Amino acid sequence: MAKKVIIPAVKGTREFYPETMALRNFLYGKMRKASQAFGYQEWDAPFLETIDLYAAKSGEELVKEQAFVFEDRGGARVTLRPELTPSLARMIAKKQRQLTYPLRWWSFGPFWRYERPQKGRSREFFQWNIDMLGVSSPEADAELIAVAATFLRSVGLSPEQARIFVNNRRLMDSQFDALGIPAESRLDVSNLVDRRSKMKPDVWTAYALEQGLSQSQLDGLLALLDNKDLWKDWEELTRLFAALDALGVREYVEFDPNIMRGLLYYTGTVFEAFDLSGGVRRAILGGGRYDDLLADVGGDPLSGVGFAMGDVVIGIVLQERGLVPAFEPSPAPVLVTVFDESLWQESYALSAELRDAGLNVTCYPEPAKIGKQFKFANKMGMRVAIVLGADEVAAGQVAVKDMRSGEQESVPRGEAAETISRILASA
């Protein structure tokens, strides 16, 4: 036998067999439902963009290291989109005066980043993006967080299992000011904060001092990062939490001064959701307020708030927690068997009749041993199998078998659809 040579899939891509596709569609359905519950409109942008779009505002890492860039046949530098926000900013800017605000848009589609694949990270992934533009208020921030919480609740994650951690850039800036940390080293301090959970305390302390912090600044920073009540003196956050209370999602949300987020364009509230079991150490979703983005890409000033959620991490979390619904192999719960060469047309005609009656029906595509056909129905998880043999045809009947109970009855052909529906309805 010749050796089978299978050309491998591109590194970092995932192949969606029906079982995996069902999970992706499940997630899509929940995202869509949460988005629409708050009145967001679905939209999308091109998958291919010029690299210039990202060079304008995205981080250097994203553009130079992580973007898939290639030349098209005309010599233009084209990239597979690594994120959606620049496309959003452009599309808003092009129609800025024609759109109705506050504008609420959501999207779900593929993105590509040239990363080293590992748990929770692939090079080709799907991402839910949702944004509100045209309003700059803590209540708008709260709405986006509420959408995220609504999603988490809808997939069966409780507040004990998943939590959204919130912080505020302006609050932290004022605190850093109070500690005498200059504006130009703020980025380094943010990275320092981001890194704290990943380093041992003494190593982190040494690292912090190495970065130029004084001992008193370090002490102040540590006190700051442990202060879970800091939000109570900051109006943006007291209003945010009041709104979350009113929206009924307060239990999913927690203030945490350690949440910084690397993206430069965030200006106010920032948030990230995590699975509390720690099985996956990555954020399930993350977002925040960006007040300068439109102006940065050449539009008129327009503030926005939004977040993104990748399909990979949430998929792993739901699988580890057993929250993924059971896979139903066949979309058609009914199999019409084909008895033999002389009767296949009867079966095909019956399957058409049943489809006309509104049922999803698979007809076996060739005559085969009846046992083989039943086995197929069983493996495909079908509820009902129909047998149309010589006896049934002669009597104008069809045999309807309930695959779960094993019971079978013969009914007049005209009543078949009704009998099947009754079986399907019986849980």
Place this chain on the structure above:
RNA sequence: GUGGCUGUAGCUCAAUCGGCAGAGCACUUGACUGUGGAUCAAGAUGUUGCGGGUUCAAUCCCCGUCAGCCACCCCA
């Protein structure tokens, strides 16, 4: 891009000191010529990821490469 672990049948994994490549599940056939799941019986399955090296002999040791996983980096 840096460092580490792993790769054996379709799947999950075994193979002692370097000495003929194994099991369970799944699969095929039959027990059962008009009936799936359960049981029993029989059967098929491998360039041990790929390429090279050492050796009388390599799944095992060495080098390279590809892929997966883990920690960095970054982030969804």
